[in-house]
Amino acid sequence: MDVQIKPGDIPIIDVGGExxxxxxxxxxxxxxxxxxxxxxxxxxxxxxxSYIDSAGVALIILSIQKTTPLGGKVGLIVIDKNVxxxxxxxxxxxxxxxxxxxxxxxxxxxxxxGDHSG
Amino acid sequence: xxxxxxxxxxxxxxNSHTKNLSLIREEVxxxxxxxxxxxxxxxxxxxxxxxxxxxxxxxxxxQGEQSHIKVSIECDPDKISIEVIDEGVFKARLPVTxxxxxxxxxxxxxxxxxxxxxxxxxxxxGTRVRLVKVKNKAALDVAEPSTV
Numbered sequence: 001m002d003v004q005i006k007p008g009d010i011p012i013i014d015v016g017g018e019x020x021x022x023x024x025x026x027x028x029x030x031x032x033x034x035x036x037x038x039x040x041x042x043x044x045x046x047x048x049x050s051y052i053d054s055a056g057v058a059l060i061i062l063s064i065q066k067t068t069p070l071g072g073k074v075g076l077i078v079i080d081k082n083v084x085x086x087x088x089x090x091x092x093x094x095x096x097x098x099x100x101x102x103x104x105x106x107x108x109x110x111x112x113x114g115d116h117s118g
Numbered sequence: 119x120x121x122x123x124x125x126x127x128x129x130x131x132x133n134s135h136t137k138n139l140s141l142i143r144e145e146v147x148x149x150x151x152x153x154x155x156x157x158x159x160x161x162x163x164x165x166x167x168x169x170x171x172x173x174x175x176x177x178x179x180x181q182g183e184q185s186h187i188k189v190s191i192e193c194d195p196d197k198i199s200i201e202v203i204d205e206g207v208f209k210a211r212l213p214v215t216x217x218x219x220x221x222x223x224x225x226x227x228x229x230x231x232x233x234x235x236x237x238x239x240x241x242x243x244g245t246r247v248r249l250v251k252v253k254n255k256a257a258l259d260v261a262e263p264s265t266v
Contacts, residue, residue: 018140020136020139020140020168020172021136021139021168021172021175021176022136022137022139022140051143051161051164051165053165053168053169053172053225053228054169054172054224054225054228055172057224058224082158082161085161086165086228089227089228089231089232090224090227090228
């Protein structure tokens with residue numbers, strides 16, 4: 001797993017590779033750093049993620065649980081059809097209140113920058 | 119690490135550490151691909167076996183990283199069977215929090231959603247999770263996504 005952080009009003013956590021039980025603790029630490037320092041909204045750019053398991057799903061849900069009370073939102077970018085299928089199976093794509101699924105970073109930034117929740 | 123290997127079966131014995139999950143996925147993918155499973159099925163197999171192995175590593179390893187997990191893969195003409203065997207007791211890891219599946223509950227749910235058979239057998243020395251996937255069956259029989 002590769003992680004690149006792009007700080008800003010809405011931080012972008014750009015992840016590539018496989019998000020599994022081994023990778024999640026480090027990724028969770030980096031995501032929570034932003035949320036715990038007051039960023040209500042974050043973008044998880046999983047465009048280059050080819051694999052996700054229940055630990056990765058748990059991280060997305062934890063991020064939603066942490067940002068919702070702050071009035072923010074988690075923007076998730078997923079392209080890989082297999083990763084999308086896993087998210088559908090566990091029902092995460094139904095959490096439309098506090099979460100938005102995008103197919104590109106441009107789309108995520110355009111939408112999330114406009115709602116002033118960052 | 120590889121204890122037994124042939125064209126149709128393979129057995130791995132690994133230290134109980136999550137860093138070995140990617141290796142387990144690679145081995146299962148390679149074996150299943152050589153047995154004729156399609157791309158969708160390969161992905162489903164990787165997720166299911168990885169969940170079973172993560173469960174074994176996190177909850178079925180009383181000696182931590184010194185414990186071992188065993189992964190057996192066996193190809194038949196119409197299906198693949200994978201067993202993940204650990205050294206722990208299973209019943210302590212069926213978590214439900216506030217009526218919702220927790221992190222671990224989701225892993226078990228994924229296994230059952232992606233495989234044709236999931237059998238969990240608890241013995242005196244460990245727990246055996248057996249996953250069976252039938253070849254070239256219609257992808258994902260899950261009609262409706264569950265709740266998180």
